[in-house]
Amino acid sequence: MRAKDIMTSPVHTVRRGEPVEVAARLMAEHGVTALPVLDEAGALVGMVSEGDLLFHRVPADPTAHLVRQPYATAPRRxxxxxxxxxxxxxxTRPGADVADVAERMLRHDVRSMPVVEDGVVVGIVSRRDILRVMVRTDEVLAGEVQHRLDEYADGRRRWTVVVSDGVVRIDGDYTDDTERTVVAVLARTVPGVAAVTEE
Structure with a gap:
C-alpha cells in the first residue's frame, strides 16, 4: 500500500505570512491537527500544528495559583x-510504502506528513489515516478486492477472493502471466491489504 492510496487530497494549507487566527480557524473548520505552510510561491516551507498555535496564546490565570507570582510583562504573542x-x-512521496511512512512518523514524533511530488504538496498522511486503514476487517477487504477483480473481468466472477489477517488469497485461472500480475497488483491497491498469495 502506498501513501497515495490513503492520503488526504486536496490539502488544506496556510501561507506563512497569514495571522495565526487563520490557521486556527482552518484547523477547526476542517477537523485537522496540522497544516502545511507555503511561501508566496506555493513552496512548502513548514508545518504548523495545534500545539504550535497554543504556544504563548493561552494567558495564565493568576488566581489559579496558590502562590502569587510577581507581576511580569507578558511575552509578546x-x-x-x-x-x-x-x-x-x-x-514523503506518493509512491512511498505506508509502512515506511508510519515508521518515519513514529521515529520523528510527527503526527502528519505532507506528500510532495515535483515540489508541490499533493496530499497529506496523518497517523489517523494509517490507523483507519489498518483496522479494516478481512470481510471489508475481501469485498473490495472481489469488486475490483470482477470489474476487471467485465463483471464476471473469474476469481474467488479470501482474506485472512489482511493477506489476500486469489483462486482461479489466468490466461497468461501478464494477467496474473495485473490481478495481483489490483488486489494490492486496496488499502489495508498486507500481501497477496495465489492458490
Missing part, C-alpha cells in the same frame, strides 16, 4: 504563522 511554525518538515 506571535502574530503570524511564520513565527510559530516548524521549519523543514518531514515529507
Amino acid at each position: 506571535p502574530g503570524i504563522v511564520a513565527e510559530v511554525m516548524a521549519g523543514e518538515p518531514y515529507t
